Amino acid sequence: MKRVKTAAFHLFAGGISILWLLPIGLVLVTAFRSFDDIAANGLGSLPRSFTFDGFVSAWTEGGEARAMLNSMIVTVPTVIITLLLGAMAAFALSRYDIPYRRTILLIMLGGNLLPPQILLVPVSRLSEVLGIYDTLIALIVVQIGFGLGFYTFVLYGFMRAIPTEIQQAAVIDGANTWQVFFRIILPLARPALAALGALAFTWVFNDLLWAITVLKTNTVMPVTPALLGLQGQYVSVWNVIAAGSVVAAIPTVAVFLKFQKHFVSGLAVGAVK
Template identity: 80%
Template sequence: MTRRNPLREIGYHVTASTISLLWLLPIILVVVTAFRSFDDVARNGVGSLPRSFTFDGFAQAWTDGGAARALVNSMLVTVPTVVITLALASVSAFALSRYDIPFRRTVLLLMLAGNLLPPQILLVPVAKLSEVLGLYDSLVALVVVQVGFGLGFYTFVLHGFMRAIPAEIQQAAVIDGAGAGQLFLRIILPLTRPALAALSALAFTWVFNDLLWAITVLRSEDRMPVTPALLGLQGQFVSMWNVIAAGSVIAAIPTVAVFLRFQKHFVAGLALGAVK
């Protein structure tokens, strides 16, 4: 066994602790500010030690700031987007990975190439297309856009997982009389559960926190998801940092809850992908 160098070990822990503290410092500042009163923040400054503890900022952000309505809008967009996108991606990945489809590699590369385009150059075409289709300024338009731009990446990831499943499993199921639907639902899909869980957590976070496409296809304030609503909150309560911080904390709760719920599967999916 090699002998450990105490100085190197101490230096490693000091460096890691410093980096972790620097990363957590803004989050701690936001959370602490959210529980402070407006008078405390205005009198002593945002960076001062807290001298009060109150939930007034959360109540004001929830009611006057429209955080409740924004959270509902975000969930109405995020949940259908994640379900529809992963359902379509799993079907397309199954077909591209388990069957000899002509030009399947070209199709996969084209789907992936769509995600390499800078979204800024597509803002005007997407907005015009949503107007032509009569979907502009509706949550349906935002769901369609999110599904369209996420489908290629999720298909590419699931394709890698499904392609690594041994062909003998599929052959045994076919010999037993399983059709394509049974093979997909009962064999392939359960084996890709870690990948689906990992992608669900990532997709939920990406869609829930999206700002660009929301302000592109939406105009009415009562239809805005939580991230654009935070911009409006900063304009409405420009000097009330406790309300803005409380709105940020409220907006972060769903994504944190989803990640904690799928943490086990998320780590398993990443580890499985690393082994492959």
């Protein structure tokens, strides 16, 4: 009976996996097909061609090279700055007796519970008042502002569980607050930082809502809004659209694979704590 249940579970899980992977496989196959092949035989037919023309068109004529650079310019500093500020705030809130720290944490967490749709107009107007509208700086500031509360809340839980004896021993040895933070707390929080970093990179890189809120010029658009423009530029040219989607997914997949070990350990540590 146990073997039957195990076999049934694997069959069910395998079927779900196939259903989940099927659209991804279709996109990959379509990206390497030629337009003439798709037009003549249909999108769901077996491929009769293999070409990189779709990738070349998406990368050059579709402007995805410029969009990918814009995304990296926004994502890398946003993730680094947000994690650094979040770690500093979590360190202060978790290791020192700050008045109303629970209230501060609840306010930071509550800000992330607000529907972003109700903040689109205020954020757009504020960026215009500050003179940074339609610049990548505006998008960086917005991403940092809306991610800081959540990252601080998560890191607070990790840092609070670090034994205070470690910090006290470092202080006795002559370490100041900055040395304790950078040499002791941050290395111990590396699994949490890696897990949050991988998630933050994915969220910021794939963001669409805030990008179209504070940006309007095509030359400064990151890759996700650029994909919308690509679909309008290459209507029904499915190989180019699929190739652009594949290219846009490569950085996030690479980051996840790079930090997969730390990501899993970070989730496991969080579950234990």
